[in-house]
Amino acid sequence: MRDLAALDEAARLVVTGRAGATDQQAIVIGAGLGGILTAAAFARTGWSVTVLERDVLPTSAQYRRGVPQDRQAHILLHRGLQAIDGLLPGFRAELLARDAVPFDSGRMPWLSEHGWLSNDQPSWEVVSATRPLMDAVARDLLRRLPGITIRDGLRVHGLESVPGAWRVLADSADGPEVSVSAPVVVDASGRSSRLSHWLPQLRQPEAQLVDARVGYAGQLHVARGEPPLQTGLAIIGRLPDGASGLALPVEQGRWMISAAGMGDFRPPRDLAGYRGFFAGLRDPAIVDLLHVLEPAGEITVHRQTSNRRFAWGRHADWPAGLLVLGDALCSLDPIYGQGITVAAMQAERLHDALSAGRPVDRRLQRQLLAVTELPWSIATGNDLRYPSCPATPSASQQLSAAFTSRLGQLAATGDLRATKAFSDVYHLMAPPTAFLRPSLLAAAARPLPTRRLPRPTVLDQLSSSRPEPPPEAPAGA
Ligand SMILES: Cc1cc2nc3c(=O)[nH]c(=O)nc-3n(C[C@H](O)[C@H](O)[C@H](O)COP(=O)(O)OP(=O)(O)OC[C@H]3O[C@@H](n4cnc5c(N)ncnc54)[C@H](O)[C@@H]3O)c2cc1C
Structure with missing residues (x-):
């Protein structure tokens, strides 16, 4: 800047x-x-x-x-944090002084459409509030x-x-x-x-x-004891429902837990539906997190998106x-x-x-x-892929989506160049030409390794908080 x-x-x-x-x-x-x-x-x-x-x-x-x-x-992308801090010097420091939670987005467990991304490489800072x-x-x-x-x-x-x-x-x-x-x-x-x-x-x-009819349902929570994680957590939806969950630690020991889905899969406002939505996601991490949190506000929905x-x-x-x-x-x-x-x-x-x-x-x-x-x-390139979006992607948009998907698959195999390019573009810190670096193009052109990154071990501590299932009733009872 x-x-x-x-x-x-x-x-x-x-x-x-x-x-x-x-x-x-x-x-x-x-x-x-x-x-x-x-x-x-x-x-x-x-x-x-x-x-x-x-x-x-x-x-x-x-x-x-x-x-x-x-x-x-x-979530405030790093480019935004940088721009606001330039226009209003002291913004970042003041957010931190008022208890906002800084974390390295490279350490954030992130289940992408194609699998878990690496969470052991430093990347852009998020100050969460x-x-x-x-x-x-x-x-x-x-x-x-x-x-x-x-x-x-x-x-x-x-x-x-x-x-x-x-x-x-x-x-x-x-x-x-x-x-x-x-x-x-x-x-x-x-x-x-x-x-x-x-x-x-x-x-x-x-x-x-371009309206993919995305709906949000969010609720503030507070941690019962020690902060369960020192970072946010994202489970990104995929076709056809886009069912996603985002958990962000925010000021005063609280957590903002949001559900998002598209079209008929938009999350509801009632407690049972909201909780059930997370139970239907591809990974139980947010359900596990909810076990160690208590609601600290109402569930609110938003559909103007x-x-x-x-x-x-x-x-x-x-x-x-x-x-x-x-x-x-x-x-x-x-x-x-x-x-x-x-x-x-x-x-x-x-x-x-x-x-x-x-x-x-x-x-x-x-x-x-x-x-x-x-x-x-x-935003539109991704949304146009979803059936809830009435518009049809152009040929170039389809090509670009296919290429991005290929790079996404590459990132989920643990390719750190692809992960970095996604992080840079997502945080608006680099133009999409970051996807066109020759070494990345070459890696994308080769057959992809079959291995996928494992679930981040930092989530294991959450799984350990899962309540014991109720004992089975004795036969014939
Ligand atoms: C569900 C949801 C989640 C989002 N999550 C994110 C996120 O994670 N990260 C992100 O960067 N962005 C996110 N956004 C987008 C973000 O909220 C907006 O892009 C941002 O607020 C735009 O700021 P703005 O000042 O243009 O508009 P607004 O923040 O909407 O502010 C408009 C202001 O104008 C005032 N106003 C309106 N009409 C009048 C009038 N006639 N006279 C006087 N005042 C008036 C309003 O009261 C308000 O204060 C999200 C949006 C939604 C809907």
Whole structure:
């Protein structure tokens, strides 16, 4: 990542030398992570920013209505951690100070579609926390930056272009109508963005939609004694149901245990169904884990998970001073854990543009869209294989899926080059060309070894906690 501190200084010079700081005003709609990081990008380049948020924001890490997905497991990919820490220095340290759980993703037991992956090679760090904690830490760091105003409890309901500026109209539950104006406005209002209603004159590109009908069910748990594992645990689904389980240690000795499945195999909300879902997975590790945990919250489900993207900025008449990013621009099937990282990379792109004194215009909007290309192709390329997804993959998508599957099989034989390439691309730390290294291509072209990696021994300690089966009734009883 580029040296943001150096760029910040350069930006301040550009701002004061060119137009004077008073011109540098922006409004950000939405204080989810996308909005917070966008505001950080502006503030760190000398702009004044007003963030308008519909919810009344909590002062600590709490669930809130405007981010209904915050009750589900959120993994922050390493690229996202890196980008957020650049925009909000101290983010990682503060997460750790508030009890988030760091682990090496290379040590995480991971049952892939083709078998267990190696868990004895170091890889990218994950700092695991609940979504409310990530938001709270980011919000607190944002508030310390100069030029930030957060106005919460205000629902934006209109956006107008007035000479030289945008006027944003908002209302609150009991207060008067509010109007705020600035030359730049960013829509970071998430999947429920109303941009096309606010600006009906905008030529809206047709939505790209790939919906594998993924459903989540999640519940927080707390460990009864010592932490049962020092790392997360993933059981990845395969065709046709995509039935998966993810267990993440999070702050305060808790565990977020999420089930995910596709179409008719989406996990239910009731306790028996939720537990039964894990019992049906390909490996009992999560069932074993649940034996040493106690529920610490309700089971919640979430089913708004389609991949949906609007190519905002495609049309030449895109207005100056308007940007859309985060889920408002492109929301992705969350199974791949990419959404926050994409929003963070977009905020990073915005920061770089402002630092270089480039205008907020269509070109920048297209750059924000370009950030979604790789994550979009990873998520949709995989989802299109599932029968619950009504769309049909193109020939090139089928070819790419077949090649990725071959590399996946290679990784499950213990090939560390393939495992590393998957980890690098999954964490968005490398482009997919990482799959095309000559030695990897050569290994994939040879007949694959028949051996598969064994189940990680770290899971044995969980199996030992399995309750004894009830004694069999004596014959004839
Ligand atoms: C089940 C599930 C699991 C997920 N797991 C992961 C994961 O593991 N890793 C990952 O990186 N991503 C994950 N995601 C995706 C991630 O949650 C989103 O990509 C991320 O929250 C996008 O941030 P955002 O700021 O664009 O939108 P949001 O976080 O949705 O925030 C939008 C904000 O805008 C506000 N708002 C909306 N309308 C208005 C209005 N009219 N006026 C004012 N404010 C408004 C909302 O109240 C909210 O605060 C998951 C998503 C789901 C659904």
